[in-house]
Amino acid sequence: xxxxxxxxxxxxxxxxxxxxxxxxxxxxxxxxxxxxxxxxxxxxxxxxxxxxxxxxxxxxxxxxxxxxxxxxxxxxxxxxxxxxxxxxxxxxxxxxxxxxxxxxxxxxxxxxxxxxxxxxxxxxxxxxxxxxxxxxxxxxxxxxxxxxxxxxxxxxxxxxxxxxxxxxxxxxxxxxxxxxxxxxxxxxxxxxxxxxxxxxxxxxxxxxxxxxxxxxxxxxxxxxxxxxxxxxxxxxxxxxxxxxxxxxxxxxxxxxxxxxxxxxxxxxxxxxxxxxxxxxxxxxxxxxxxxxxxxxxxxxxxxxxxxxxxxxxxxxxxxxxxxxxxxxxxxxxxxxxxxxxxxxxxxxxxxxxxxxxxxxxxxxxxxxxxxxxxxx
Amino acid sequence: xxxxxxxxxxxxxxxxxxxxxxxxxxxxxxxxxxxxxxxxxxxxxxxxxxxxxxxxxxxxxxxxxxxxxxxxxxxxxxxxxxxxxxxxxxxxxxxxxxxxxxxxxxxxxxxxxxxxxxxxxxxxxxxxxxxxxxxxxxxxxxxxxxxxxxxxxxxxxxxxxxxxxxxxxxxxxxxxxxxxxxxxxxxxxxxxxxxxxxxxxxxxxxxxxxxxxxxxxxxxxxxxxxxxxxxxxxxxxxxxxxxxxxxxxxxxxxxxxxxxxxxxxxxxxxxxxxxxxxxxxxxxxxxxxxxxxxxxxxxxxxxxxxxxxxxxxxxxxxxxxxxxxxxxxxxxxxxxxxxxxxxxxxxxxxxxxxxxxxxxxxxxxxxxxxxxxxxx
Numbered sequence: 001x002x003x004x005x006x007x008x009x010x011x012x013x014x015x016x017x018x019x020x021x022x023x024x025x026x027x028x029x030x031x032x033x034x035x036x037x038x039x040x041x042x043x044x045x046x047x048x049x050x051x052x053x054x055x056x057x058x059x060x061x062x063x064x065x066x067x068x069x070x071x072x073x074x075x076x077x078x079x080x081x082x083x084x085x086x087x088x089x090x091x092x093x094x095x096x097x098x099x100x101x102x103x104x105x106x107x108x109x110x111x112x113x114x115x116x117x118x119x120x121x122x123x124x125x126x127x128x129x130x131x132x133x134x135x136x137x138x139x140x141x142x143x144x145x146x147x148x149x150x151x152x153x154x155x156x157x158x159x160x161x162x163x164x165x166x167x168x169x170x171x172x173x174x175x176x177x178x179x180x181x182x183x184x185x186x187x188x189x190x191x192x193x194x195x196x197x198x199x200x201x202x203x204x205x206x207x208x209x210x211x212x213x214x215x216x217x218x219x220x221x222x223x224x225x226x227x228x229x230x231x232x233x234x235x236x237x238x239x240x241x242x243x244x245x246x247x248x249x250x251x252x253x254x255x256x257x258x259x260x261x262x263x264x265x266x267x268x269x270x271x272x273x274x275x276x277x278x279x280x281x282x283x284x285x286x287x288x289x290x291x292x293x294x295x296x297x298x299x300x301x302x303x304x305x306x307x308x309x310x311x312x313x314x315x316x317x318x319x320x321x322x323x324x325x326x327x328x329x330x331x332x333x334x335x336x337x338x339x340x341x342x343x344x345x346x347x348x349x350x351x352x353x354x355x356x357x358x359x360x361x362x363x364x365x366x367x368x369x370x371x372x373x374x375x376x
Numbered sequence: 377x378x379x380x381x382x383x384x385x386x387x388x389x390x391x392x393x394x395x396x397x398x399x400x401x402x403x404x405x406x407x408x409x410x411x412x413x414x415x416x417x418x419x420x421x422x423x424x425x426x427x428x429x430x431x432x433x434x435x436x437x438x439x440x441x442x443x444x445x446x447x448x449x450x451x452x453x454x455x456x457x458x459x460x461x462x463x464x465x466x467x468x469x470x471x472x473x474x475x476x477x478x479x480x481x482x483x484x485x486x487x488x489x490x491x492x493x494x495x496x497x498x499x500x501x502x503x504x505x506x507x508x509x510x511x512x513x514x515x516x517x518x519x520x521x522x523x524x525x526x527x528x529x530x531x532x533x534x535x536x537x538x539x540x541x542x543x544x545x546x547x548x549x550x551x552x553x554x555x556x557x558x559x560x561x562x563x564x565x566x567x568x569x570x571x572x573x574x575x576x577x578x579x580x581x582x583x584x585x586x587x588x589x590x591x592x593x594x595x596x597x598x599x600x601x602x603x604x605x606x607x608x609x610x611x612x613x614x615x616x617x618x619x620x621x622x623x624x625x626x627x628x629x630x631x632x633x634x635x636x637x638x639x640x641x642x643x644x645x646x647x648x649x650x651x652x653x654x655x656x657x658x659x660x661x662x663x664x665x666x667x668x669x670x671x672x673x674x675x676x677x678x679x680x681x682x683x684x685x686x687x688x689x690x691x692x693x694x695x696x697x698x699x700x701x702x703x704x705x706x707x708x709x710x711x712x713x714x715x716x717x718x719x720x721x722x723x724x725x726x727x728x729x730x731x732x733x734x735x736x737x738x739x740x741x742x743x744x745x746x747x748x749x750x751x752x
């Protein structure tokens with residue numbers, strides 16, 4: 001029956017577009033095998049699939065699986081041990097979006113097991129990235145990959161590419177999810193990258209081998225990236241961009257949504273700023289901050305940057321009070337400092353002595369003044 | 377009695393440091409006049425003011441007011457019509473901070489009436505600002521000033537200076553709040569700026585004329601900036617910076633706290649990113665967004681940037697569906713597009729005809745492909 005299930009899902013994948021909520025609802029209701037049988041018998045199903053009879057004739061799931069196997073491509077279905085369970089969160093998501101249906105299966109090229117993606121993070125963003133954005137995406141991806149989180153992205157130009165390369169540079173794993181068959185190369189310029197991922201990590205798609213990318217397929221692909229990962233980091237995304245679509249999916253699926261800010265003058269950062277501003281995304285500035293959000297609770301606590309410790313941190317309260325009362329320019333006599341500090345003169349003299357030994361104040365003919373090092 | 381009240385507050389201002397919560401609590405309890413009498417009579421008040429008797433002898437409030445008046449400086453107290461009422465929000469703030477007391481009064485140099493500051497916004501930030509930060513501060517300040525919001529800042533190097541100059545460039549008003557007497561110039565390099573503000577807008581301080589700046593006075597000054605304004609915009613602030621102190625005051629006083637992001641690689645943006653990340657500040661990217669937050673509810677609604685409208689926005693649902701199914705590369709025959717779109721062939725041909733007339737698809741020997749302009 002698992003073989004029937006797999007063949008039925010291959011066939012349904014050839015007949016329908018990814019994420020079609022009518023298909024996933026029917027699969028949930030009557031099962032993939034039964035749905036396939038109904039369609040094969042010419043069942044009309046209220047116009048679900050135009051020309052279903054003629055198209056059914058062209059579908060050869062056994063041959064699809066054989067060809068795929070020869071190319072080193074496997075087809076995972078939900079009953080497989082390797083199936084990434086988190087993708088099941090898409091079940092029921094069809095209620096909230098027209099392309100929200102659960103995938104029928106996932107075509108995979110490469111040795112990385114998809115059930116290892118329970119520790120993964122998506123790093124996505126603009127195709128027309130700036131150097132700043134690409135560098136930041138690569139750095140964040142390297143840190144996440146080094147910490148054992150697989151970096152998932154879409155193999156596009158710009159941020160996606162930087163994310164994959166950053167993860168590889170960090171010595172970690174990275175997975176590309178495509179909007180076409182995993183045997184196809186899109187964009188063509190990324191042949192070397194995709195071949196490398198197929199040989200060492202994994203290239204994944206809902207679409208059967210041979211399928212071309214379309215805009216609709218990019219949009220449904222984005223929901224898979226969001227569903228596979230614990231969180232999505234958006235690095236540069238113009239106001240209209242596929243990365244924001246992925247971001248929306250991360251939100252719908254209750255994944256962490258994280259945004260990297262940039263200059264307000266940079267168009268590719270505008271979409272990210274909107275996400276942060278609206279409260280949809282949390283601002284992150286480093287891989288460490290990403291890990292803190294997507295890691296097991298408490299496993300990756302970031303120490304807030306606190307600035308260099310200064311000698312004044314080690315002072316007594318009284319010494320600080322007196323130091324704060326020493327004028328920033330010119331010198332002042334001790335009694336004037338005592339008045340400003342609201343501290344008795346005798347205590348002020350003791351404190352000034354200690355501050356002088358620490359090199360924070362200097363005694364000059366006119367009284368006391370701040371030393372260079374205490375003036376900032 | 378108002379004259380007595382004013383003289384008492386001048387004298388208390390000479391005897392104490394700004395924001396001392398013990399002083400403001402006593403003023404609230406017994407009044408400034410009575411507190412002054414108690415101190416003049418040598419009342420010890422549990423060590424509130426060391427050496428009070430000798431210091432009291434040196435205080436000459438009448439002469440202070442005369443000298444100030446000669447210099448064009450006035451001293452406002454809470455019973456004055458010109459008193460900026462919002463500063464009274466500091467009453468009771470001494471409970472939450474050691475320097476949180478209400479000001480005894482405000483020394484003002486310049487024609488701008490402080491009761492006009494009910495429409496004002498603080499723009500503050502790092503002294504060691506980047507060009508990006510300074511430009512952004514100036515631009516935001518210009519937009520706010522043009523909209524009739526007075527820009528309040530601290531006349532320091534970097535962001536403060538850019539804020540004042542931006543507001544002036546925008547043809548609006550701007551006020552400097554100093555940590556020294558309003559007759560003093562700090563930093564010295566800003567003499568021309570402060571003279572200009574004193575002649576055309578206003579320079580304000582809690583401290584009596586002649587007083588020097590100290591670190592303690594900078595910190596108490598920051599609470600006045602926050603209290604005077606409807607919101608504080610932080611543009612670049614390193615992890616330890618006075619601007620973050622102003623930000624904290626804005627938060628404590630329930631003012632809007634707004635932060636301008638920058639590159640994550642820029643140290644002067646780190647403090648702002650922390651404020652946004654922690655939820656303390658709202659991310660803003662423009663003067664329009666600042667006005668939306670500090671303006672009267674609904675007066676300055678920002679239209680979210682939506683990207684350029686594209687021809688595809690004007691298509692029917694069916695046309696969009698078909699256009700989305702046209703492959704991004706190569707051409708496809710109409711029946712293949714029909715399968716991808718899940719639309720009947722006849723409808724696909726109609727839709728393709730319409731799309732072709734709009735210049736979005738091209739018919740070629742192998743079928744249909746996207747036109748250049750539809751491919752992005």
